[in-house]
Amino acid sequence: MSASHPGQHPGQHPGQQLATFAATLRLSDVPAPVVRRTEDLMLDWAGSTLAGKGSRPVESIAKFWQSQSPATGPSEVLIHRSGTSPLAAAAINAAASHVAEQDDVHNGSVFHPAAVVFPPALAVAQALGRSGADLLAASIAGYEVGIRVGEFLGRSHYRIFHTTGTAGSLAAAAAVGHLLRLTPEQMGHALGSAGTQAAGLWEFLRTAADSKQLHTAHAAHTGLAAAYLAADGFTGAQRILDGAQGMAAGMSSDSDPARLTDGLGTRWATAETSFKYHASCRHTHPAADALLAVMTAHGLKPDDIARVETLVHQGAIDVLGPVVDPQTVHQSKFSMGTVLALAAIHGYAGLGEFDAHYRDPATVAFCNRVSMTLDAEVDTAYPARWIGKVVVSTTDGRRLEGRVDEPKGDPGNTLSRSELEGKAIRLAAYRGGADEAEMRALIATMWAMADVPVVGRLLPAAV
């Protein structure tokens, strides 16, 4: 069906309504600004993925998949300029997407869609020779599904589970299922097979282990497999989301099935997705921007600051709290103190700032002056709004409050196409993933994606 409101299937249970929406979505149903935003998100993703080149855990995952997979194939491994099977390319690109912590985030679901949607979507579009419009529609299906599943699973889920890993399997299945042109019934089976493979626990943060890259890879390849299997008649649980032995029953205590169908076809969650500005866990961004606002307003230098109390939501404490003395650059991206230190000292917590300065004595000293306190207003607004509030105590005894209502990169404070281009070029250059000329060509492709007849390589192949 292709009704003007593709989300309305009131006779179906919520999970099947979501599946039907994902299967029947047409790009012509999607408002033009949402399509343009999807192009923005795809460019931002490509830059983030290229920034993963050379990262030890990413290259480890790539090495493993390449050892098990065809040495050539239709699907592009961005960081290596090689081709392999859709399955392996999806896994490797997904592993690379998230490590620089510069990929996008949807606030309400605390879910990073790009890392789990574009890798399988691009790999399969390339393998099947689909059009750019197909790739965009499939990606939007993936975003809309993954975000709603994340919202459905709720805050109790996110306390233990890495929603990008778990909801990510279903997002990947929706995107790939759309490219495979699954029927609504088949899409329901694909989501069932994805959901029963959904995994990802936060425990790894405590010892700065490499699991985050494994989670995005896992979501991408299990979701891709679920969709291919569904196309072949393989069945999955009908009520994998809200059934008595389904995902919410096992992995959530505050799930809300109404979120699965919230505004399907009229509310475009894709366009609610935020771009990252600082190269750190998104939970640190509101406070970092609030601190920068105070420093700018009062002309403070780092040494003027005796203490920073950040007023945060519980989720920030859950994720960032275990990181008390960051030992690796990746772990430091989950340290509120380190992020605020880099922002205060360098004006920006970017990839280069982390690599060069995360263990500087000045950074560590500032880090130790930062605390987190649960704040009722911030916690209540979260996750719909990520308010930043800080209380700065100066060395001369002043108490200064800072606040931002939308951190930079949020939909109401978004990045322009020019800013996005600059960010992508910097990310690609960071580890030599692609040079500026290559990125200019890739950017031109992205801005014309809706008219690309057959999705080809985004970058020239290795010679």
Added chain:
Amino acid sequence: MSASHPGQHPGQHPGQQLATFAATLRLSDVPAPVVRRTEDLMLDWAGSTLAGKGSRPVESIAKFWQSQSPATGPSEVLIHRSGTSPLAAAAINAAASHVAEQDDVHNGSVFHPAAVVFPPALAVAQALGRSGADLLAASIAGYEVGIRVGEFLGRSHYRIFHTTGTAGSLAAAAAVGHLLRLTPEQMGHALGSAGTQAAGLWEFLRTAADSKQLHTAHAAHTGLAAAYLAADGFTGAQRILDGAQGMAAGMSSDSDPARLTDGLGTRWATAETSFKYHASCRHTHPAADALLAVMTAHGLKPDDIARVETLVHQGAIDVLGPVVDPQTVHQSKFSMGTVLALAAIHGYAGLGEFDAHYRDPATVAFCNRVSMTLDAEVDTAYPARWIGKVVVSTTDGRRLEGRVDEPKGDPGNTLSRSELEGKAIRLAAYRGGADEAEMRALIATMWAMADVPVVGRLLPAAV
């Protein structure tokens, strides 16, 4: 290290003790009867896997992995007599292992070890050219780890999660990690990476979906990947099992860390594993055997029986309760009524009986005369002991009680090597997986496995 009690590492937390045990286990530490039992289990697994040939969900998973993987390779796909990468072979063989419901089960953990341990272990042993002794030791490491993880996760986990899928990832990682000769520290990382990918929900049973085969495949390939990654330096959560955001925190409410190290090096859980006799969910076996005992003792025919009340543990009700009107042969293996009907009418609920008779009017009529009632004695003994109790009401008004304390196939009522050979040959013949001569050769290899210098193909390659 190779101490005589390889499980004793009191300075380590329970999960690391288990990892150290798995990494340092030597076949010479294992009592000979346990090694012989492992050979029994491997033969039983090979037969079960060959019985999966031609099964629609199994072939669907095989088709997918073959489409994404090298067309040749060192690791054997038993049902197709082909070779491919270890990853794909592990996934396909694991998918095939469990569908006939004839593979082994460990009662205390409600975990099917063979389906998730032997597929990755064989695939990697073949790829690395390891010895039969290495394969046996690795398999024992996988059994001991998987069973203890299942016991640790407890009954609350099994109510929602398919323990074979979840604990199976860690079992697979332990077996493959042993073959890769991981250090204890690396093995800890392998278990961390496996545990953070662990998945599998029972929701699929409600609509007789195909997920069970996906779960074993998923456990095998994610565990294999976790071990290969650990060998390359990839790190995982140290306390993936009992950490504040680990598996038990997310997926259990009655976990017991003491179970992770219970008798390591002295208690051989591998040898506690039961062989299946009836070709159905193990939860049906105690009652089926108890019914057969009553019928034999009193010379009853099926038509003499008006009603059968089975007295069961809660786990049986959780798993079998949703299956009220089985629509597929696979679903009927989870129907207490169908299993008891086939046992009553044919004396045995085997693969052939299910295929030919699961929807016979006589089967359905008997099925509808069977009920399940929670029984305090049975439930308390479970899962350490699987007691079978039935109350049979006859058409002439008698009330007869039946009981078995160990269903056929349990360690105290096990199958002889001759019975195991017969079962494996029947399973291999069931869908033309292998003929008797081929199986006789495979059996000879199994009984000599401890002395095989390099593990080769179990069956002749396709011509």
